[in-house]
Amino acid sequence: MSRTSTLPVIWFQAAGCTGCSISLMNADYPDIQNLILDEIVPGQALSMLFHATLMGRTGRASLEVLERVPIERRGEYVLVVEGAVPTAGKEYGVVGERTMADRTASLAGSALAVLALGSCASYGGIPAGAPNPTGCKGVAEFLRDVGVDTPVINVPGCPPHPRWFVETAAYVLLGKASRPGMVDEVGRLSAVYPGLIHENCPRRADFDVGRFARSFSEEGCLYELGCKGPYTDASCWEHRWNGGVNWCIQAGHPCVACCEPEFLDRVSPLYRKLDPDDIAGAGRGR
Numbered sequence: 501m502s503r504t505s506t507l508p509v510i511w512f513q514a515a516g517c518t519g520c521s522i523s524l525m526n527a528d529y530p531d532i533q534n535l536i537l538d539e540i541v542p543g544q545a546l547s548m549l550f551h552a553t554l555m556g557r558t559g560r561a562s563l564e565v566l567e568r569v570p571i572e573r574r575g576e577y578v579l580v581v582e583g584a585v586p587t588a589g590k591e592y593g594v595v596g597e598r599t600m601a602d603r604t605a606s607l608a609g610s611a612l613a614v615l616a617l618g619s620c621a622s623y624g625g626i627p628a629g630a631p632n633p634t635g636c637k638g639v640a641e642f643l644r645d646v647g648v649d650t651p652v653i654n655v656p657g658c659p660p661h662p663r664w665f666v667e668t669a670a671y672v673l674l675g676k677a678s679r680p681g682m683v684d685e686v687g688r689l690s691a692v693y694p695g696l697i698h699e700n701c702p703r704r705a706d707f708d709v710g711r712f713a714r715s716f717s718e719e720g721c722l723y724e725l726g727c728k729g730p731y732t733d734a735s736c737w738e739h740r741w742n743g744g745v746n747w748c749i750q751a752g753h754p755c756v757a758c759c760e761p762e763f764l765d766r767v768s769p770l771y772r773k774l775d776p777d778d779i780a781g782a783g784r785g786r
């Protein structure tokens with residue numbers, strides 16, 4: 501009989517809203533129960549050692565996991581960070597009497613790999629919005645600053661679609677995430693963020709003939725209403741959301757580039773027509 505090997509996961513929540521966890525709990529295939537209990541690729545499963553929202557343990561007994569695992573299981577576990585890392589001082593972001601920054605550095609330093617889940621963990625996102633009094637940073641930037649060289653894979657989105665996490669985790673389990681060419685220039689797996697929304701949009705024919713919606717209730721391309729689809733790599737058009745029911749553009753709302761490094765400050769105001777100067781020199785310099 502074949503045996504299942506498990507990859508331990510520490511899921512650490514820093515400065516965020518827990519929306520990425522909520523999104524994952526809405527996963528449909530596999531669902532959250534399958535995801536944390538069953539194999540997600542043949543013969544391999546995740547083993548959730550710590551998740552503040554999902555675990556039954558509380559208090560000191562749960563925090564001990566965060567102290568023990570980096571020492572006892574060095575190089576054996578994956579760290580998932582949800583939320584940005586506050587760096588402005590000890591009064592910002594404390595978990596169990598240690599700062600989020602301190603815990604992120606310690607947990608990442610001993611991890612096999614880090615998944616920065618959500619746009620806050622990937623690039624700073626909303627917590628890093630100007631004037632950013634808490635000094636929030638994305639995980640990769642933070643770890644570079646403190647000299648931790650554990651590989652980081654970004655899984656951005658506000659929130660990320662559950663499949664983006666599942667697919668990225670599957671690539672890690674299969675040992676494929678670290679192969680050359682797998683990660684794009686902003687740290688995401690290219691296979692998971694496969695191309696521009698604009699190239700696959702059901703309203704693209706409207707764009708091509710210049711039929712633009714002037715209000716949210718109208719048919720037509722949403723470009724004039726601020727759609728950032730021409731700039732955003734994501735598979736929402738394919739997977740859609742809430743069990744495949746709908747997604748932003750199908751519902752008549754412009755894409756707001758929620759999984760791009762420039763979200764939120766540099767794509768705001770959200771309903772202003774995309775100005776290429778706003779994003780020139782940022783990210784991939786499209």
Ligand code: SF4
Binds near residue numbers: 703704727755
């Ligand atoms: S709605 Fe957005 S993504 Fe779709 S065609 Fe128009 S600009 Fe492109």
Ligand code: SF4
Binds near residue numbers: 658697748
């Ligand atoms: S359509 Fe755009 S804003 Fe909406 S979830 Fe997808 S990437 Fe994010």
